Structures are given as structure tokens and as C-alpha cells.
Amino acid sequence: MSVQERKERERAGRERLIVETARELAEQQGWDAVTTRRLAERIEYSQPVLYSHFRGKREIIGAVALEGATALARALRxxxxxxxxxxARVATLAHAYLDFAERHPAVYDAMFQLDGGLAFAHEDTPEPLKDGFAALLETLSEVAGEGVDPGLFTEVFWAALHGMATLTxxxxxxxxEAERRLELLVNRLAVV
Amino acid sequence: MSVQERKERERAGRERLIVETARELAEQQGWDAVTTRRLAERIEYSQPVLYSHFRGKREIIGAVALEGATALARALRxxxxxxxxxxARVATLAHAYLDFAERHPAVYDAMFQLDGGLAFAHEDTPEPLKDGFAALLETLSEVAGEGVDPGLFTEVFWAALHGMATLTxxxxxxxxEAERRLELLVNRLAVV
DNA sequence: GATTCGACCCTAGCACCGCTAGACAACCGA
DNA sequence: TCGGTTGTCTAGCGGTGCTAGGGTCGAATC
Structure with missing residues (x-):
């Protein structure tokens, strides 16, 4: 069985290589530059190899998005x-969120702008995405205010952050004026 | 001069036809379906004709966006x-905004999601875009609160609406829960 | 009214895209 | 050593945005 295990290991390694390379290429030159041909060339395999790991480009974007969600959750926590x-926690959280979006625009796009074929707000939502939302919820539920559903509050707060990130x-x-906008948002939305 | 005038009229008419057809096609089948070939076929001209009116597809999207900005401003007012x-005005405004985004997703995408090659937040911002922001400002400056710049407040409110529209x-x-989110947003942000 | 000339539009094709069929090679198990 | 599977590559399909160059038709001139 060792042979098979080795092959699986190699396969998994190459899959990570694909996702990582896609992310790097997107960060360097934007998602438009991430074509299957260029990606294949960078990983030093032919195009069809990509399709033995992923259904298509969309799934590769989705994989980058999942990886990004984990990173975002970690950054927020x-x-x-x-x-x-x-x-202070809410202010810091908001800062960290916008920082992440600004520092990793390609990853942020993979998560929220591009079609990565991922399910959201359903039972079958991938774990990293749920965890990203959970990371927001942990801090925001403290300041939702009386009688307000923390989940709902988090959604609103998140939407505002997302709007600022994308529009900016x-x-x-x-x-x-990003700083002042953020201050205003936090002061008004959060109940301390 | 009449001949030349007639030609200019025809040209202008055809340009409107292109933009209108692009918008219709996008609304019916999504922007992915708006290819230069399909668009050319629908207006019953060959592809190169498009390029005698617009630099490229991006500019066509931009034209739809400008048209959309005017429509949005009118709807809000x-x-x-x-x-x-x-x-009541703020609540109505927020509703109208999200309504527009939901009812005209293709146009909304042209304005805020896709690259239409338009300038924003600069002096050379096209008039319809400035007017769209102005339409928001008119209502929102009433509820910005003491010592808060109405422009800044409008930006924050707009970002929140935009985030809710796109994420939804x-x-x-x-x-x-869209209704409850909107209620929460208005209650917290607006100072009455 | 004939002729010249220029504006205009179309055909054809470029390089690139995502994706796949089928040939071929390399490696594993017997 | 050999048969068969597994995996990879070459080549190509239909599509994309965009453009070069030729041809046609109508307007202005003689």
C-alpha cells in the first residue's frame, strides 16, 4: 500500500501547488492573468493536469477562496x-478586516467577488467560510445591543465592511478618509 | 450640411441601440452572454461597427453604467x-436602493461590479455618477448627525447598502432577513 | 449626368481563452 | 518479463475580444 500512499501524497502536494500558484499569480498580476495555460506552465505541467484535480477554473478559484477564508479568520482572531x-475589539476587528482586503485583494476577490462555485448561508457551506463568519460573530455579538440577534447584527456589520472594502x-x-469612515461606522453600529 | 446631420443622427441612434441592446441582453442572460458577436448580431451589424462607437467591450459596459446611474438617481428621488x-425618507431611500439592485442586477453590476473604465471620486467623474451620489446625499445629509460630514456619512451608508446588495x-x-437587516442599519446609522 | 473620391461596413483572421479527446509512455502487480 | 492500468501530453474544438484590409455605395465635383 506504500506505493499508493506515496502517490496520494504527491497528488495532494501538487494540488496544493496549483492552488498556491494560482493565488500567487492572481496577487501578482490579477485574476485576469490566471489562465489555465499560464497556471499549467508555472506548475510545470500541461493543462489537462489541472482538470484531474479540479473540475475547472471556477473550482481553483474556490480553493483559493477557502484557503483565504481560513487566513482571514486567523487574521481577525x-x-x-x-x-x-x-x-476596542470591534474597532480592531474592523481594521483587521479592511486591512486584509487591502493587502490580499486577489484572495478577497476569490472569496467575495468572483464565482468560486461555493455555497454560502446554507447547511452545506464549507467549514472555512462558516468559521470566517464565526470569527466576526465572536467579537460582534458583544456589541449587538439589547434584543438584537447577534447573527443579524454581524451580517449588517459585515455587509458594511464589505461595501467599504470593495468600493474603496x-x-x-x-x-x-477610510479611517474616519471606519470610526463613524463603528461608533454608530456598535452598542457599548 | 443636412446630409452630415442626418448621418450624425443615425450614428447617435445606432449608439443608443448598441447600449440598449447590451443592457437588454445582460438583463436577460447575464453579462457573460454579452459577447461582441452576439451583440453585433442583435443590432444587425457586424462586429467592427461596435468598435467605431466604443473602444471596446469595457466602454459599452461603461455606457450601460452611466445610463443606469441616471436611472438609479431618478428612482431614488x-x-x-x-x-x-x-x-421615513431614509428608510424609503434604503428600500429603493436595494430594490433597484435586485430588479436590475445587470445594470447594477455594470455600475459597481464590472470594469466599465469609469472614473469615480475624482473631478473627472462623469456627471450621472455624481448625480447618483447626490441623490443619496440629499436625503442622508438630513440624518448625518451633529458634527458629522454629510458626505462622509453618505459614503458609509452607501457602502453598507452596497455590501448588503452584493452579498445578498x-x-x-x-x-x-433582508427587511430586518435594513431596519437595523437605518435605526443605528441615521440620527433622527 | 458622368466621374471621382472618400466614408463606411463587412469578411476574414489574429492570438488567446476554457476545456477535452485520444495517443502514448511509464510504472505497478503478477 | 510481461500485461494492464494509470497518468501525462499533444493537438484541437468552439468560443472570446479585437483588427487589418478590401470592396461598395453614396456624396460632392466637374
């Missing part, structure tokens, strides 16, 4: 860990 | 016109 008090990056909002 | 009091349509937020 790391940021809020050493903040004292609910108020698309050049729809001037980046200069 | 019409909705808020017969609402009594700042509070992308299946990231369950549409069932």
Missing part, C-alpha cells in the same frame, strides 16, 4: 486577541 | 419624494 474591552478598492470611495 | 419626515445577490446573505 489574532487582531482581536490582544484588544481590551468590546469597544474599485476607486468608488476615496481612500483618504 | 422618486421614492423619497413622497415620504414624510427625514426618518451573491448568495452570501440569506435574502429572508
Amino acid at each position: 489574532a487582531a482581536t486577541a490582544d484588544a481590551d474591552g468590546p469597544s 478598492r474599485a476607486g468608488r470611495l476615496p481612500p483618504t | 422618486a421614492a423619497t419624494a413622497d415620504a414624510d419626515g427625514p426618518s 445577490r451573491a448568495g452570501r446573505l440569506p435574502p429572508t
